[in-house]
Amino acid sequence: MSALQCKGLTTGYTKQRPCVRDVDLTVEPGEIRCLLGPNGAGKTTLLMALSGMLPRFGGDVAVDGTSLAGGRPRDAVRAGMVLVPDDRALFRQLSTVQNLRLAVRERSRRAAAVDQVIEYFPSLEKRLKIDAGRLSGGEQQMLAIGRAIVQRPKVLLIDELSMGLAPVIVDEILDVLRRLAADTGMAVVLVEQHVHLALSVADTAAVVVHGNVLIDDSASALLAEPGRIERAYMGTEGSVAV
Numbered sequence: 001m002s003a004l005q006c007k008g009l010t011t012g013y014t015k016q017r018p019c020v021r022d023v024d025l026t027v028e029p030g031e032i033r034c035l036l037g038p039n040g041a042g043k044t045t046l047l048m049a050l051s052g053m054l055p056r057f058g059g060d061v062a063v064d065g066t067s068l069a070g071g072r073p074r075d076a077v078r079a080g081m082v083l084v085p086d087d088r089a090l091f092r093q094l095s096t097v098q099n100l101r102l103a104v105r106e107r108s109r110r111a112a113a114v115d116q117v118i119e120y121f122p123s124l125e126k127r128l129k130i131d132a133g134r135l136s137g138g139e140q141q142m143l144a145i146g147r148a149i150v151q152r153p154k155v156l157l158i159d160e161l162s163m164g165l166a167p168v169i170v171d172e173i174l175d176v177l178r179r180l181a182a183d184t185g186m187a188v189v190l191v192e193q194h195v196h197l198a199l200s201v202a203d204t205a206a207v208v209v210h211g212n213v214l215i216d217d218s219a220s221a222l223l224a225e226p227g228r229i230e231r232a233y234m235g236t237e238g239s240v241a242v
């Protein structure tokens with residue numbers, strides 16, 4: 001059973017002019033899949049539609065075999081798909097630990113969930129009582145991902161993981177994602193501007209150009225053929241960040 005199966009997904013901001021068209025995307029348990037593409041290609045739009053934040057104009061999405069027929073954000077969360085948006089959407093005036101506790105519905109599980117996040121991101125331990133808005137960018141990203149993983153997702157969607165972060169922090173976060181995927185079978189879909197960084201962590205990649213998936217292949221195949229992604233980008237205004 002695939003962790004995520006998306007067939008013929010069409011979405012966007014107006015029904016008349018959908019900016020993502022007829023996208024098929026399958027992600028297996030434990031797989032890390034990156035979405036690449038030039039600026040404005042539709043990567044964020046795709047993640048938002050998968051997680052129910054934007055309407056679907058066509059197509060089906062299923063998480064672990066459960067069809068998200070309603071297409072609402074809560075359907076996605078209940079089925080086990082959680083989005084870390086590019087602005088991280090933390091409660092900035094609540095502390096780190098409050099942000100984490102709020103994400104866990106069962107009171108009895110809250111303390112263990114906080115411990116789990118500290119195990120993956122030890123640097124958050126000394127920051128538990130600090131307001132999320134006062135954390136560094138890297139700590140905020142760790143908290144946003146921590147808040148997602150305490151919900152025990154089957155599919156974790158992360159938009160612009162590395163944006164504004166120091167490379168050493170990005171490496172630490174990518175290591176944690178690799179461990180989580182291997183240990184728990186969680187599937188990860190990562191939107192990332194930096195092609196080589198994304199391909200170094202991902203198992204597979206989909207290249208989105210003008211709202212269509214033009215390439216769907218293993219990361220190793222794409223790394224072995226460097227010109228292929230650039231050729232897919234050609235004719236667009238985006239640039240390939242490496």
Ligand SMILES: Nc1ncnc2c1ncn2[C@@H]1O[C@H](COP(=O)(O)OP(=O)(O)OP(=O)(O)O)[C@@H](O)[C@H]1O
Binds near residue numbers: 037039040041045046
């Ligand atoms: N809120 C919005 N209302 C209308 N159009 C939007 C909105 N947000 C994005 N768009 C348009 O939708 C298209 C896809 O944008 P999207 O942000 O999904 O691209 P992206 O691949 O994530 O780009 P980037 O890498 O620059 O973040 C673009 O043409 C963009 O201008």
